[in-house]
Amino acid sequence: MVKTGSAPAAPGALPLIGHAGRLARDRLGFLEDLRALGPVVRIRLGRTPVYVVNSPDLVQRMLVAGNGVEFDKGGPFFDQATQLVGNGLSTAPAGPHRPMRALLRPVFARHQLPRHTERFRDCALEVSSAWVPGQVIDAYTEMKRLAVAVLARTLFLAPEDRQAVEGVVGIAAGCGGVQPWHVPARRRARRTALCESRSSASR
Numbered sequence: 001m002v003k004t005g006s007a008p009a010a011p012g013a014l015p016l017i018g019h020a021g022r023l024a025r026d027r028l029g030f031l032e033d034l035r036a037l038g039p040v041v042r043i044r045l046g047r048t049p050v051y052v053v054n055s056p057d058l059v060q061r062m063l064v065a066g067n068g069v070e071f072d073k074g075g076p077f078f079d080q081a082t083q084l085v086g087n088g089l090s091t092a093p094a095g096p097h098r099p100m101r102a103l104l105r106p107v108f109a110r111h112q113l114p115r116h117t118e119r120f121r122d123c124a125l126e127v128s129s130a131w132v133p134g135q136v137i138d139a140y141t142e143m144k145r146l147a148v149a150v151l152a153r154t155l156f157l158a159p160e161d162r163q164a165v166e167g168v169v170g171i172a173a174g175c176g177g178v179q180p181w182h183v184p185a186r187r188r189a190r191r192t193a194l195c196e197s198r199s200s201a202s203r
Helices: 020-025 027-035 056-065 076-085 094-108 110-128 139-155 159-173 180-202
Strands: 040-045 048-053
Touching: 020 027, 020 040, 048 056, 094 110, 110 139
Parallel strands: none
Antiparallel strands: 040 048
């Protein structure tokens, strides 16, 4: 078992922000580089230490084999997530999580899988049917719209739930479609446009 105290620290942490800049610029590349440092690696997001687990065996033990005894949810991230979305399946610690999981198990029974596959296909067709050749789309927003639609239509099965499902999909599609690393580029473009307009006005 790897102890967090012996986990190596990833190089390249900057004052104040730690590794947050690298993670924002190249999320996948940064995580790939961490794999070479060991099964558990310590990074820093701001002043907060974060442990990245690279070993498949450790991940399996954390998520499945530990069964909430060795490892459980908690900490600032889950505290804030619980305030935002409530104490649901994705945020609840092991104790409340087990009865919630039991309630949802029939929805994911083997005989339900063909029906779910049809819903996945229908949702994908609905989302992609709005696209036109040559159109530039915000992939983050579109994939979020698809994921929420699939989840909602899988869990809410009654016909009268359709309106609630559409409301959830509409709200999710309108939230947070711009990633933080897009902002500087937009600011530069806005400054460039402003300079050009001022230059044109002075002529």
